[in-house]
Structure formats: structure tokens, C-alpha cells
Amino acid sequence: MKPGKPQLIWGAAIAAVALIAGFFFFRSTLDGKSKVTYREYRPVIGAIRQMISTTATIKPQNRLEIKSPVGGRIDKILVKEGDFVRKGQVLALVSSTERAALLDAATLKGQGEIDYWNKVYNQTALISPINGQVIVSSLNPGQTVTTSDPVLVLSDRLIVRADVDETDIGNVKTGQKAVISLDAYPGIRVEGVVDHIYYESTLVSNVNIYRVDIVPVKVPEVFRSGMSANIDIIVNEKENVLTLPVAAVKGQNGRSFVLMRAAAPDSVRRVPVRLGLQDESNVEIESGLLASDVVVVRDKAFVLPKDNNGGSNPFLPSPPRDKQKRGQ
Numbered sequence: 001m002k003p004g005k006p007q008l009i010w011g012a013a014i015a016a017v018a019l020i021a022g023f024f025f026f027r028s029t030l031d032g033k034s035k036v037t038y039r040e041y042r043p044v045i046g047a048i049r050q051m052i053s054t055t056a057t058i059k060p061q062n063r064l065e066i067k068s069p070v071g072g073r074i075d076k077i078l079v080k081e082g083d084f085v086r087k088g089q090v091l092a093l094v095s096s097t098e099r100a101a102l103l104d105a106a107t108l109k110g111q112g113e114i115d116y117w118n119k120v121y122n123q124t125a126l127i128s129p130i131n132g133q134v135i136v137s138s139l140n141p142g143q144t145v146t147t148s149d150p151v152l153v154l155s156d157r158l159i160v161r162a163d164v165d166e167t168d169i170g171n172v173k174t175g176q177k178a179v180i181s182l183d184a185y186p187g188i189r190v191e192g193v194v195d196h197i198y199y200e201s202t203l204v205s206n207v208n209i210y211r212v213d214i215v216p217v218k219v220p221e222v223f224r225s226g227m228s229a230n231i232d233i234i235v236n237e238k239e240n241v242l243t244l245p246v247a248a249v250k251g252q253n254g255r256s257f258v259l260m261r262a263a264a265p266d267s268v269r270r271v272p273v274r275l276g277l278q279d280e281s282n283v284e285i286e287s288g289l290l291a292s293d294v295v296v297v298r299d300k301a302f303v304l305p306k307d308n309n310g311g312s313n314p315f316l317p318s319p320p321r322d323k324q325k326r327g328q
Helices: 005-030 097-107 111-120
Strands: 033-041 044-060 063-067 072-077 090-096 124-127 132-136 150-155 158-165 177-182 189-197 202-204 207-216 228-245 250-252 255-261 268-272 274-278 282-287 295-303
Touching (some): 044 282, 072 097, 090 097, 097 111, 158 177, 207 228
Antiparallel strands (some): 044 158, 044 228, 063 150, 072 090, 090 124, 132 150, 177 189, 228 282, 250 255, 274 282
């Protein structure tokens, strides 16, 4: 026998064994059946909300810059960021450029000269025109300012300005409730009310966006102008209604139905239902079901066939057989 011929024979034998094993494996796979099982869902009586979710930013409803009517030097700032102020309250004192120059010159002549000019040449008072909160105070006493420089910035109240897509804006109405959550404080949820819907749209990424102002019922201390927020505007809500997971409801030809077990084993029947409000996970069942009903959903699972002694894989161990009588 030529060198290498035994290796060829062994290779052919291994290939034949693999081919036979594959044949029996695929035959058993094709003989497998899809066993139908069912998942059960039970209707629940509860609340359901139809909402519009979007992003938003914390902003002052009215942002008011307090500027000096005269150019000069800041003598005193009587408030700090975060303070709440009243209408008519003095916020800062400014010396005009001329007064500041006279006081600087009087310093060389003594305290009496300083007292004289303080008496005859009054400072300019910056007065709050509204009730609000100081949200910006970046200048310090001694700094010079012009009539165009804001000394302080006030806000009457902080609101949430949401961006609503034009496809959803038709469902938004003033007076609707909303839930506000902050990116910086995800554990805090604040109730709000839709206060104003802007009439002019803004184009953002080729999509028309409408601004919607939402006023918090109570402004938390952690609110800061410019913070990012998420908004859920409650378009409609119902209490004490029958609800079912969306996955349990099927539709065909514009009609909705659910599956319930029939009298025959492993069989189901269709039950038409009328739907109401729907949220991300549940849907309201207006008619067709009772709270005591059980809805099922088909869940097909593939199983391998059982061995009925109608053929077996020759490469797997055979089950023990009963001993046959001798002499047959």
C-alpha cells in the first residue's frame, strides 16, 4: 500500500460518519413541532393618562435687567442672588461720574468735605419695579458702569418653556396639568399648569416647534434659570377604568379584539372590545370585558419530537430493552 493511503481511507470514513450524523440530526429537527402556549393577562381597574412628553428649559417668565440711569460708580449693592425683592425696594446705590469725582477730590481735604458732598449731592438709587427674585448679580461696589450695563437682573417667577412638535400642539390646551422633572434632580417631580401657547413656530432640525409655557404650582428651591427639564403634558386622564396591556389587544380590519380560552382544549375564541384612552403600556377597555375575565396571547415555542421508537440516531446510546425469551 502506498504511503498516505491509510490517511485517505480514515478521512473518507470520518466524512461518511459526519454525513450520516447530520442526516439524522436534520431529520429529527424537521420532525419537531411548534407547541402553542398562552400567556395570561387580567384586566385591572385603575387610572390611565394620555400624555405628550417633550423637553423643556427653566426660564424666567419676565426677565428684567436693572440698569443705572446715569454712568458712574457703584457704591453699594443691597441684595444678592436668590433674594426675593418687593416692588419699590432699593437694590443698589450709584454715584454719577461727577459725584464720584467730587468725592475723590474731597477725600484729600478731610472728612468734613466728604460729609458736605454726601449731603448736597445724593446718590442715584436703583429701585425694583416688580416683585421678583434676583437671578443675576455679577458686579461689585467700586466698579464703573454705563447706562447700558445691567447692574442686576430680576425675574418675576421661573417657568418651564417646553418645545412641542406641531403634530402634537393641537392636543395642548391652556389649563392642562403637566408633570415637570429635572435632569439635574431626577428624583424631584413638580406639578404644573399650561399657561401660554405661542402663536409663532420655530424651525428646529426641519421640524416646526411651538413654545409652550408651563407654570409650576410651587417652585422648588433647586430651580435655576437655564436648567434642562422633561415635561409630561396630561392631555386626558380617567380614573377607575378597566385597563389591559397593549400587547394583549389585537386588531384586524379596523376592529379590536382579544383572545379568551374556548371550551375545546388548546383553543381560543375572539372577543370584540371597544378601546378608549391609551398610554405607553396600557389601553382602556370601554366595553367587551369584565374585570374577572382572563385574556390570553399565543406564545409559540419550538420543541423537539419525542422518541416513539420509530427511528433513532445510531450514534446516540440506545435505551435498555426488555430481555427476550430464549429460544425464539
